[in-house]
Amino acid sequence: MQGRYFFPLSARFVDAVATVNDDHMDIATRDGTALASIAMKSVRISSRLGAIRRRLDFPDGSSFDTDDNDAVDMLLRRSGLLHRLEQSWRLVLVALVCVGVASGAFVLYGVPAVAGWLARHTPPSMTDYTGRQTLQAMDKIALKPSKLSADVQKHYRILFAAAAAAAPRGASGYRLLFRNAPLIGPNAFALPDGSVILTDQMIPLIKKDEEIEGVFAHEMSHVDRAHSLQRIYQASLVPAAIAFVTGDASQIGQLAAVLPGILLQSAYSREFEQQADDDAARQLRHMGKSPAPLADLLERLEKKLCGRKDGCGPNWLGSHPATADRAAWLRAH
Amino acid sequence: MDIMVDAAPQAPAVRHQMRFEGSGGEYFKIWIVNLALSIVTLGIFSAWAKVRSKRYFYGNTYIGEHNFDYHADPIRILIGRAIAFVALLSYSLASTFAPLLAALLAIGFFFAMPWLVNAALRFNARNSSYRNIRFNFVGAYGDAFRVYIGWAFLLGLTLFTTYPLAKRARIRFNIDNHRFGGQPFNVEITGRALYSIYAIGLVIFLGFVIGATVIAGALGTIAGASVGTAAKSTGMGAFSIWHILILVLFAFIPLVLVPFVGTKVFNLAASGTTLAERFHFESSLSPLYMTWLAFSNLLLMLVTLGLFYPWARVRTTRYTSSHFAVTGDADIGSFTSELVAAQGAIGEEVANFFDVDIGF
Secondary structure, eight states: OOOEEHHHTTTTTEEEEEETTTEEEEETTTOOOOEEEEEEEGGOOOOOTTTTEEEEEEESSSSESSOOHHHHHHHTSSOOHHHHHHHHHHHHHHHHHHHHHHHHHHIIIIIIHHHHHHHHSOHHHHHHHHHHHHHHHHHTTTTOOOOHHHHHHHHHHHHHHHHHSTTTTTTTOEEEEEEEEEOOOOEEEOTTTTTEEEEGGGGGGOHHHHHHHHHHHHHHHHHTEEEEEEEHHHHHHHHHHHHHHHSSSHHHHHHHHHHHHHHHHHHHHHHHHHHHHHHHHHHHHHHHOSSSSHHHHHHHHHHHHSSSSSSSOOGGSSSSSOOOHHOOOOOOO | OOHHHHOOOOOOOOOEEEEEEOEEEEEEEEHHHHHHHHHHHHTTTHHHHHHHHHHHHTTEEETTEEEEEEEOHHHHHHHHHHHHHHHHHHHHHHHHOOHHHHHHHHHHHHHHHHHHHHHHHHHHHHHHEEEEEEEEEEHHHHHIIIIIIIIHHHHHHTTTTTHHHHHHHHHHHHHTTETTTTTEEOOOHHHHHHHHHHHHHHHHHHHHHHHHHHHHHHHHHHHHHOHHHHHHHHHHHHHHHHHHHHHHHHHHHIIIIIHHHHHHHHHHHHTTEEEEEEEEEOOOOOOHHHHHHHHHHHEEEEEETTTTTTHHHHHHHHHHHHHHEEEESSHHHHHHHHHHHHHHTHHHTTTTTTTTOOOO
């Protein structure tokens, strides 16, 4: 076969021809001057890959490269298995299906399962620490001390204690915090350590006590199921998986990870909200109450935030399921 | 070596254009098959996949009539990944059960970091070749420590105003410690030139922030008005607009600013680089076109659920290669054929146990 012979440990080369005679490879210039003769068993031949040149490395630091891939395969009496896999469109299709199924399974079952397992096995000291850190950060950025009167606070604390007594962790497992949050607006959220934060802006929206009991039950479910911890683990699992899939940590790979990561996070988050609504409805029924007032409050909240009844934006971007769906679901239970 | 360099014949300057001859379709088949095998083997095959991928890109990159080669043994990469995995696992276990041990491990990693950087650069360089001649990397631990840790501290102290100088230290460390057939690379790069690039980046960023804020403010007022008094009382109408603004800024930095500034810095560094004082490199990438490439690649990958990735890499490499050139006072052939003695027995050293590709 035709190619180039590079002299030992040198960039100097000549156009050459390689032939195999029994157990030796003989290299000669095109006009027949012998250059080298190497035992076949000490020749290292690179595997076939795309249309790139094959390299034959010899023990003395000389080498031979050639574009004649087929001739090298004939010499080896086989073509590389990997190359054959990479050539066949049918196998490429199989690989595509395999990757698709694996990615789908990873997204649907793998990430929630791993994040859930990690969240369940996170020691309480870590959970408390994370909760404290989050609260500190939020207090710095978006939260101010509550302006609610002591009487109003006491009223909600009594309702909270009643809901907590009926929740899995019991009365001592949760605590209620009041904060003024002009930037966030009417809202309630749970931290991993069992803290539930209620913003002052939420109070004017509440018409009946049953409504806020539903909110408390919903947030307590977030605490029990360690949803915020799971969210943290998901946030690191998804980009890691995409880096693995693209196979390099280059800029292209990193960029590709950002948006799918955000979309997946919102999808997982909607799943959590559904679970929390589910748990809240069950707990309310257990307390002998109806989930319908929670639905009323959700609708009022939505109207306040977006001016309409049917959501602020496209659902696939949202962290919560559509309010109309949630309200209908809660009323049906 | 000096005598040989001086004795070289004075030939007219020759410009060698780099080029990339791979194709997206061909690389797609290689990528998807190797990816499927990596998944089926629970990640073990990914070391082989990495080598095949690198070999494809090196093997299709030409200067003159010769291509580059990548020689790494996948087993070495697998060992490196296993070490990294064990280190990570023991750190996370320790941080759960023995915080003190975790702190010790963190300190250990802190001091190992410069060594790891050197090991990875050396592994890559020694396994790369052109025309039967290997590259090498000879960075010392102390220099890596100064560049990666010393400068990081200094950046904090100077509130990031010395970032261009830190960048220059990294570029110098990286390029000046690379060798080709024993001959040193050298980069000349002025702090002033780097400062002006980052100043342009800062101006673009501030301009974008001000422009986006004005637009968002205007939109916020409109939205607030249409929502009515209910929204005004809590400012929620404007809040959702600010929310979008933050997201847009979040996308602007990696999508526009990083490719734009990164390309200008790459051009500057590459064009200031020489090999053995006889070969000059030059990179003439268009920052705007590179930004367009990054943006369109991302868009096409989103639309195709990531399947466009192989084409994205190929078209980026084809463009960057076609704007990279080497100019020398002699043919590369006559120069590199002098590099016999300096080559040494580097191949044997590669088998050194610690020469593994650490990290993912």
